[in-house]
Amino acid sequence: MIELDGVTCRYGRGAGEGGDDGDADSDGDADDGATGTVAVDDASLSVPDGEFLVVAGANGSGKTTLVRTFNGLVDPDAGTVSVNGTPVDGDLVAARSAVGMVFQDPRDQLVAATVGADVAFGPENLGLSHDEIDRRVDEALAAVNMSGRERERIDSLSGGERERVAIAGALAMEPDHLVLDEPFTGLDEPARRSVVDRLRALHAEGTSVVVVTHDLRDVAALADRIVGLADGRIAVDAPPREAVSALPGLDVRVPEGGEFGKPTG
Template sequence: MISVRGVTHGYGDDVVLADVSLTVPDGEFLVLAGANGSGKTTLVRHFNGLLAPDEGEVLVDGTPVADDPVAARTAVGMVFQEPRDAFVAATVGADVAFGPENLGLARPEIDDRVGDALAGVGLAGRRDERIDRLSGGERERVAIAGALAMRPGHLVLDEPFTGLDEPARRSVLARLDELHAGGTGVIVVTHDLRDVFDRADRLIALSDGRIAVDGAPAAVREELTDLPIRVPGPR
């Protein structure tokens, strides 16, 4: 469980999050929506200690992130909007292995995790390929595999569909469905709800650093009309 308690965060005089509180239960498919600058990316970076709040605190499984950031980053995997900015190795296998290696795991365990993670995103047998030769969709899947190799309880994806072609988007969505069905919590950060509206258990929309909407997607659809968020039409 991720618990956010009264978190405020700013950059200089610009307050990006203002007294935000929420709880993300284990296994929930949560969509965190909002326009650019609404604070959604800043918020999720607090979930595993990539940012520290100016006020308030974040707990993962009951432990303050500030007290044990390594445990938080193990429990909450993060896939960034531009995955190429997060790659640390030249080849697929070496990059996916980076997280487990930093946990101090034995090599057989690392190899098992890498193999399972790559198989899970449809990249089995491609450990030795260079990342810079992959398509955008394949790079997104490598980034997801790197997070999966940590076996997190929650997987956070920041605008995961930006720049992906249709086959790549379908592939990523299918993998998220599988993860959710298997009990992994999925948190998708986006301004475009078309791919995830019907998949989400819950939708939170931020506006000016505050929670403007929080509820089941179908129940809060009308509340989204005044926000700069792309919402699919009713079926």
């Protein structure tokens, strides 16, 4: 369970420490002159184990900043964040083991020259045994259909393959929650379908999935719940069929016809 209570994040003069992700401080909100631009404003949210949550909003709405508080990549200026009952700021290692993060651009988190070395990077930093690291790498690559490709160079991969390696690297930490920030940006249709299929399978196996996006067409049918952000505030928090009417007003693209979210009742 991820729990946020009254989380506020600011940037600019007097702001607390936080990440600059291109989403947090490009929304054009007014700077109050003392506490900086508000990127996330008094957000309270719970993400239960096993849920498929979509965090939706326009560019600059604060959605990336919000999810980066889940494992301490952004430190809130106010409010609290806890994972599995433990405050994130009290145990960053536990939070980052429980909440795996896949950035919008995989190049921002791919750190090694080869596929296998990159996926092994996180488990190695946990001080695990070689056998345990090998097991995690094998299982993570199998989960994204990249078994046997450990020795391939990262710079030889397509955009979709790099996305899958980034997902595998997060999975190798064996997180309770997998958070993906705009995972379909720049992918062609086959790559998008591959990532969607992987997310569907991972969720079916019990992993909680959080997808950050401004375009719901790829994930609408998978969602249990949608949280919509506008100007850093949570404007929508509802099952997909209830959320859909408000989302276009938040500059979020929704599917035209077809299935929107899972059936209720």
